[in-house]
Amino acid sequence: MATITSSRSDCIGTTSAVTPPDRLSVRSPSALLLVLLLVFTSQVSADDASPSAAELSDPLRRWREAFATIEVEFRYACRAQLERRFPDLELPADYLERWGSHGRLFWTDFGPFVHDSWKLENGRVLRVRRKGVSRTGAFEAVGTVEDGLPFDESAVVWTELSSGPIGVASHSPSSVIIPLHGLYFSQHGDWIDAALQRAPALSAPGRIEVDDHECLELVFDNPLPDGSPFYESHLCLDPGYGYLPRRVRQVAKMPGSSGEMIYEVREFQEMEPGWWFPARGIYFVSIEPDDVYDWEVTAVKRNPPVKTARLTPPTVRQNRVVASQSAGRGNEEPGSGQSAAGAAAPVAAEPPAPFPWMTLALILSLVALASGAWLYRYR
Known part of the structure; x- marks a missing residue:
């Protein structure tokens, strides 16, 4: 006072x-x-004084520096979409247990990270996808689980693998992690503290109320790694929960795009005294406001041990590596295909063989000679 x-x-x-x-x-x-x-x-002036953008960055930096590695498990789905696809199905309140997209992010502060995701349809795994960045580059793999059994990393049969320079797999639209929207920036593979440092300019924080919680709103541009426009972020930070985002609006800035994505946290969880993490909330796109996604964060592990095998591209058992720019020998399972990070000679689709015009011409010439000899003999 x-x-x-x-x-x-x-x-x-x-x-x-x-x-x-x-x-x-x-x-x-x-x-x-x-x-x-x-x-x-x-x-009044003392109570209304808002912290500056730099002052807001400090608690978010301390929040991020509380972990060197982190593993987050989550799931999300859209009830309205499922009800349209399965009109006779009555979804229970806990439908996320058996439906939608489930996933896991394993992240390290020294660069490599892996994002696993798998689609569930009434408990049956339809497909598995892994995106990440290893020490040699970015990669993306697609696989299946035999008979659609519950997801088990050891039971996945990886059937396709692509790799390339860092940044290729990390900023495609499908790698956006809905439950961590605005907190984790998948196109760069880093967190909100780095996004604020990377922002070309931050607006002066303004006060805004979100679900009866007074928040501070920051606005800044969030470009792609090459500097081209991607979207404008509106982060509503809640001082009561470590200034983590309670609502995020991301307005499309890419040429030819429109609309905005809205993400809201309905509940936070205190993992350790004073260290918060989102627990559950909603997400939707403005052009489809009725398709609201429910999301949950089911597990958070701070500073888990690093397993090198989890941070390298998986082994493709059917030799269907579709692209690779890596070299050198790596881990290889007996009787299996090669890993993209350790393939001595990347397996790629071979170009079609050229049509044998010379052989055809020779055959036609022989036929012509034989026909001429036959006519000369029997004329």
């Missing part, structure tokens, strides 16, 4: 006609009103 203090030396004048007690006393209603007004305005 702001207070008004006075010093006796400040109140003593150059003449002795007016004494300090007379100067400090309030003898009229107008003077009393003036004093109360000063106290009130100083209190």
Whole structure:
């Protein structure tokens, strides 16, 4: 609370006609009103003072620096879409257990990360996808689980693998992680603290209310790694939960694109005293406002041990490596295909063989000679 203090030396004048007690006393209603007004305005200005953008970055930086590695498991689905696809199906309240997209992010602060995701349809795994960045580059793999059994990393049969320079697999639209939207920036493979540092300019924070929670809104551009426009971020940060985003609006800025994505946290979870993480919420796109996605974060592990095998491209068992720019020998399972990161000679689709025009011409010439000889003999 702001207070008004006075010093006796400040109140003593150059003449002795007016004494300090007379100067400090309030003898009229107008003077009393003036004093109360000063106290009130100083209190309001102190309470309304918002931290600067730099001051907001500090708690988010400390939040991120609390882990060197992190593993997050999550799931999300759109009830309206499922009800349109399966009109006779009555989805339970906990439908996310058996439906939609499930996933896991394993991230390290020294570069490599892996994002696994698998589609579930009434408990049956339809497909598995892995995107990530290893020490040699970015990669993306597609696989299946035999008979659609529950997801088990050891049971996945990886059937396709592509790789390339860092940045290729990490910023495609399909790699956006809905439950971490606005907190984790998948196109760069980093978190909100790095996004704020990367932003070309941050707006002065403004106050906004989100679901009865007073938040501070930051606005900044979030470009692609090559600097081209991607979207404008509006982050509503909640001071009551470590300034983590409670609502995120991302307005499309790419040429030919329109609309915005809205992400809201309905509940936070305190993993350790003073360290928060999103627990559940919703997500939707403005052009399809009825298709609201429910999402949940089901597990968070801070600083789990690093397993090198998890941060390298998986082994493709059917020799269907579709692209690779890596070289050198790596881990290889007996009787299996090669890993894209360790393939001595990447397996790629061979171009079609050229048509054998010379062979055809030779055959036609022989046929012509034989026909001529036959006509000459029997004419």
